[in-house]
Amino acid sequence: MKSYDVVIIGAGPSGIVTGVTAKKQNPEKSFLIIMEEEKGLVPCGIPYIFHDLDDISQNLMGPAPFVKAGGEVLVDTVTGVDIRSKTLETGSGKSFSYSKLVFATGSTPTIPTFIRGYDLENVEYIRKSYSYINGLMNRIGQAENIVVIGGGFIGAEVAEQLAKYKEKTVTLVEMENHCLFRAFSEDFAVLADEHLVNAGVNILTGCTVKKLQGSGGKVESVILEDGRSIKADLVISAIGYKPRTELAGKAGLQLTSNGTIRVDRYMRTEEKDVYAVGDCAHATGFITGRTDNIMLASTATAEARVLGYNLFSISLLHSFAGILSVFSTELDGYVFASAGAIEQTAREANVDYVVGRFEDVDRHPGSLPGAKKIKIKVIVSPENGQIIGGEIYGGKSVGEMINIISLAIQKYVTVYELISFQTGTHPLLTTAPTKYTLVKVCEDAIVNIKDRFL
Amino acid sequence: MKSYDVVIIGAGPSGIVTGVTAKKQNPEKSFLIIMEEEKGLVPCGIPYIFHDLDDISQNLMGPAPFVKAGGEVLVDTVTGVDIRSKTLETGSGKSFSYSKLVFATGSTPTIPTFIRGYDLENVEYIRKSYSYINGLMNRIGQAENIVVIGGGFIGAEVAEQLAKYKEKTVTLVEMENHCLFRAFSEDFAVLADEHLVNAGVNILTGCTVKKLQGSGGKVESVILEDGRSIKADLVISAIGYKPRTELAGKAGLQLTSNGTIRVDRYMRTEEKDVYAVGDCAHATGFITGRTDNIMLASTATAEARVLGYNLFSISLLHSFAGILSVFSTELDGYVFASAGAIEQTAREANVDYVVGRFEDVDRHPGSLPGAKKIKIKVIVSPENGQIIGGEIYGGKSVGEMINIISLAIQKYVTVYELISFQTGTHPLLTTAPTKYTLVKVCEDAIVNIKDRFL
Numbered sequence: 001m002k003s004y005d006v007v008i009i010g011a012g013p014s015g016i017v018t019g020v021t022a023k024k025q026n027p028e029k030s031f032l033i034i035m036e037e038e039k040g041l042v043p044c045g046i047p048y049i050f051h052d053l054d055d056i057s058q059n060l061m062g063p064a065p066f067v068k069a070g071g072e073v074l075v076d077t078v079t080g081v082d083i084r085s086k087t088l089e090t091g092s093g094k095s096f097s098y099s100k101l102v103f104a105t106g107s108t109p110t111i112p113t114f115i116r117g118y119d120l121e122n123v124e125y126i127r128k129s130y131s132y133i134n135g136l137m138n139r140i141g142q143a144e145n146i147v148v149i150g151g152g153f154i155g156a157e158v159a160e161q162l163a164k165y166k167e168k169t170v171t172l173v174e175m176e177n178h179c180l181f182r183a184f185s186e187d188f189a190v191l192a193d194e195h196l197v198n199a200g201v202n203i204l205t206g207c208t209v210k211k212l213q214g215s216g217g218k219v220e221s222v223i224l225e226d227g228r229s230i231k232a233d234l235v236i237s238a239i240g241y242k243p244r245t246e247l248a249g250k251a252g253l254q255l256t257s258n259g260t261i262r263v264d265r266y267m268r269t270e271e272k273d274v275y276a277v278g279d280c281a282h283a284t285g286f287i288t289g290r291t292d293n294i295m296l297a298s299t300a301t302a303e304a305r306v307l308g309y310n311l312f313s314i315s316l317l318h319s320f321a322g323i324l325s326v327f328s329t330e331l332d333g334y335v336f337a338s339a340g341a342i343e344q345t346a347r348e349a350n351v352d353y354v355v356g357r358f359e360d361v362d363r364h365p366g367s368l369p370g371a372k373k374i375k376i377k378v379i380v381s382p383e384n385g386q387i388i389g390g391e392i393y394g395g396k397s398v399g400e401m402i403n404i405i406s407l408a409i410q411k412y413v414t415v416y417e418l419i420s421f422q423t424g425t426h427p428l429l430t431t432a433p434t435k436y437t438l439v440k441v442c443e444d445a446i447v448n449i450k451d452r453f454l
Numbered sequence: 455m456k457s458y459d460v461v462i463i464g465a466g467p468s469g470i471v472t473g474v475t476a477k478k479q480n481p482e483k484s485f486l487i488i489m490e491e492e493k494g495l496v497p498c499g500i501p502y503i504f505h506d507l508d509d510i511s512q513n514l515m516g517p518a519p520f521v522k523a524g525g526e527v528l529v530d531t532v533t534g535v536d537i538r539s540k541t542l543e544t545g546s547g548k549s550f551s552y553s554k555l556v557f558a559t560g561s562t563p564t565i566p567t568f569i570r571g572y573d574l575e576n577v578e579y580i581r582k583s584y585s586y587i588n589g590l591m592n593r594i595g596q597a598e599n600i601v602v603i604g605g606g607f608i609g610a611e612v613a614e615q616l617a618k619y620k621e622k623t624v625t626l627v628e629m630e631n632h633c634l635f636r637a638f639s640e641d642f643a644v645l646a647d648e649h650l651v652n653a654g655v656n657i658l659t660g661c662t663v664k665k666l667q668g669s670g671g672k673v674e675s676v677i678l679e680d681g682r683s684i685k686a687d688l689v690i691s692a693i694g695y696k697p698r699t700e701l702a703g704k705a706g707l708q709l710t711s712n713g714t715i716r717v718d719r720y721m722r723t724e725e726k727d728v729y730a731v732g733d734c735a736h737a738t739g740f741i742t743g744r745t746d747n748i749m750l751a752s753t754a755t756a757e758a759r760v761l762g763y764n765l766f767s768i769s770l771l772h773s774f775a776g777i778l779s780v781f782s783t784e785l786d787g788y789v790f791a792s793a794g795a796i797e798q799t800a801r802e803a804n805v806d807y808v809v810g811r812f813e814d815v816d817r818h819p820g821s822l823p824g825a826k827k828i829k830i831k832v833i834v835s836p837e838n839g840q841i842i843g844g845e846i847y848g849g850k851s852v853g854e855m856i857n858i859i860s861l862a863i864q865k866y867v868t869v870y871e872l873i874s875f876q877t878g879t880h881p882l883l884t885t886a887p888t889k890y891t892l893v894k895v896c897e898d899a900i901v902n903i904k905d906r907f908l
Contacts, residue, residue, distance in 0.1 A: 013886075013887055013888045017888050021897075042819050044818075044879070044881050044887075045819050045822075048822065048881055052822060052823060053819070053821060053822065054821075058821035058822075059819050059821075061888070065888075065889075286876075296887075297879065297887040297888070298876065298877050298878060298887035299876060300887070301887045301888050301890070302874050302876045302877075302893075303874075305873050305874055305893070305897075306873070306874050316870060316873060316874075317870075320874060326876055326877055326878035327878055328878040328879070328883055328884075330880065330882045335883060337878055339878060364496055364499060365499050365507070365512055365514070365515075367507060367508075367513075368499075368502065368506060368507060368512075369506060396850055396851060396882075397851060397853055397854045398854075398883075399851055399878070399882075399883025400851045400852075400854040400855045400857075400858065400883070400884065401854045402878045403858050403877045403878055403892075404854065404858050406875075406876060406877055406878060407858055407861055407865075407867070407875065408861065410875065410876065411865045411867060413861070419759050419760070419763065419770060420756050420757075420759055420770075420774060421756065421860075421861065422740075422752065422753060422777070422778045422780055422860060422864065423752050423756075423780055424752060424780035424781055424782040424791055424793060424856045424857055424860060425498070425751065425752045426498060426782040426783055426853055427496070427498050427499045428506075428784045428850075428853075429789060429850060429852075429854070430782070430854065432467075432751075433750075433752035433754070433755045434467045434470060434471050434519075434751070434755050436752070436755070438857075439759070443475075443759075
């Protein structure tokens with residue numbers, strides 16, 4: 001039986017980053033990643049395979065950096081883990097022993113078994129699998145009427161990309177009143193709807209799917225609760241993901257109520273020498289302090305780095321105070337990004353807050369070619385002015401601006417401090433220095449904090 | 455004699471932002487801004503008037519937000535200030551008394567009187583004046599061979615814009631070995647040179663101008679120290695700016711050795727009720743703790759906000775720990791940005807440092823349309839890992855990325871903390887989460903810190 005110091009199950013972003021980071025810290029140790037498919041995909045790039053990228057081969061992500069660092073990889077499926085004897089078995093009949101084991105098994109699309117007809121042919125999902133997505137591309141090529149169920153990030157991005165094929169009719173069905181409603185407050189989510197419509201997507205918000213109808217075993221239409229029927233020769237369900245933790249559960253690891261593997265802030269499970277990281281691992285919200293079922297590659301890789309540095313001994317004390325959701329997407333050429341609390345999540349978690357708002361253009365003067373409107377909101381604790389969340393809408397610069405807010409939240413920065421925030425500004429790149437958006441939005445929050453206490 | 459609670463001399467970014475901020479905090483007080491010209495320009499937008507903006511009218515910046523807040527403006531020139539009697543006089547013969555006086559008199563181009571022929575016709579400058587720049591545009595329109603002296607930001611940007619007129623020959627003469635050498639270390643400055651050449655600018659670096667030659671009082675050529683002669687029917691000198699503090703000096707205010715008005719961290723001069731802000735005010739470097747002659751609208755507006763909040767009573771304790779230079783520019787479609795210390799300024803100031811470096815592409819996968827190379831460097835204290843500077847080169851996202859580094863410096867963030875920095879990433883907007891540039895560059899710095907102590 002071959003033995004490794006570290007075996008990592010899964011080669012998604014968290015598995016690979018754990019492997020690379022830990023191997024670099026511990027070059028003398030032997031590392032093995034066991035991965036199910038030889039070719040991996042950049043997970044967040046999947047929607048762009050359908051249009052903007054020329055080909056699925058443009059979206060590959062493999063263990064090359066891990067192999068370069070001296071790790072080994074095996075294409076196989078782990079079928080069982082014996083935590084007591086520190087061994088595992090694979091589908092091809094191999095056995096390995098390990099000193100330390102990392103679960104990086106990720107997540108899998110939620111199958112809407114509660115919708116009648118979910119098992120018809122051409123009812124598909126966005127699985128993070130090369131072979132599956134390759135097959136889905138063929139189905140998309142042949143489809144004329146596509147219905148996407150779910151207007152979260154994946155659903156919205158897939159619908160936006162598919163609508164670029166002008167000969168196809170693309171309909172997006174979302175249960176909530178607006179798309180992206182989990183990541184943005186209403187005034188921003190409304191803009192997401194508008195941009196999706198402008199991009200050619202038929203949006204049906206506030207609508208629930210009753211059943212999928214077909215003939216000859218193939219889907220033909222989507223029937224809504226209100227009785228409407230939408231023609232569909234392809235349905236793509238994007239209603240969320242669930243952690244892949246059957247193997248961990250079978251091995252006897254503690255799972256939380258939402259099905260993730262219970263871990264501490266160094267990503268250690270309750271079993272010695274067993275770790276979990278990424279979508280399959282439990283996470284606590286930075287603001288709320290409660291279980292958070294966020295599934296983002298950026299979050300997963302941050303966890304993976306914490307694990308990579310601390311796997312053999314605690315060497316990097318800056319572990320997690322909790323998971324901060326930082327989202328960004330582009331729809332119809334406009335960027336939507338949010339970090340930390342938004343109004344509805346703050347209310348749900350009983351977090352007291354005031355908002356600050358500001359609008360401007362993202363270049364100065366605004367007459368410069370390519371200038372776009374920029375709209376920003378911060379969510380702030382009225383007690384001490386601490387920034388606990390933010391949302392931004394605008395041009396491409398928003399993709400990195402949100403990370404300024406993200407750092408501000410993580411470093412407990414207050415709106416008072418940001419009044420004198422020294423920034424770089426440039427006509428072609430940012431708002432004017434006289435009204436740098438992140439400073440002005442803090443000024444507005446300060447006014448609103450004062451009003452609150454009048 | 456009319457009396458105001460606050461008189462501000464100057465309507466550049468620092469004058470206007472001081473006025474708006476202080477008036478909003480003190481709506482019951484009367485405010486007057488005295489400005490020399492009716493129309494003001496967005497200072498950092500001036501180079502873009504010459505090409506990318508259709509017209510000078512697209513680059514106006516006026517006191518409208520100040521007037522809207524309830525302030526008054528007067529187009530006039532202050533000719534004398536009597537600090538003892540708290541009065542001032544203007545060129546048109548008016549007199550005013552004030553309770554508080556703010557100098558926001560800005561800066562003016564350095565005239566190269568040490569270069570023979572500097573006083574020839576068609577030897578021009580980038581003055582922050584509507585009427586002057588309007589005149590310069592006409593001269594540019596008629597010129598065929600333009601020589602720009604000085605490869606700092608203004609010189610480089612002006613040359614890049616003028617080179618877009620394919621019928622004009624544009625030459626840039628820079629004394630240092632590379633353009634942008636005050637803001638970037640050599641490996642970045644080299645790229646600036648390359649992009650300027652690619653944009654059609656003839657670059658002569660490591661060259662000093664000996665004299666300007668002309669006939670009939672008009673410039674005709676630029677003669678270099680090495681004897682070369684460059685044909686020039688228009689010369690634009692961009693060798694720097696100096697603070698406009700003659701009025702303040704005449705009024706008896708203390709000036710520093712570099713000609714700025716001495717102020718404390720709340721922008722108070724040594725005279726009671728007299729303040730100075732922006733380019734005319736003294737500044738201390740955040741990293742070096744020494745006099746810094748940085749002149750940036752973004753810095754000036756940050757100072758102006760500190761003054762605006764603290765003018766009548768100290769209400770915002772977050773004043774300056776010092777000036778942080780945060781620069782950004784775009785040349786030939788590529789962005790260059792830096793914040794805080796760079797290698798040569800760290801060495802000059804005897805700051806101990808190590809660097810971290812990383813390169814990637816600014817989208818993921820890198821095969822996405824529009825993806826550009828991104829190159830990042832951080833300057834880090836080896837003692838505690840604190841980030842004290844950074845440089846980034848890449849696409850437009852760099853314009854806001856530099857502000858993440860800027861916030862990190864201002865909040866004393868270490869490279870160890872940023873290993874677990876939670877960021878938003880998106881295929882169309884950022885590098886991949888597995889190798890987010892700012893995290894990877896910190897990893898590299900950590901390796902280099904360890905190597906240092908081996």
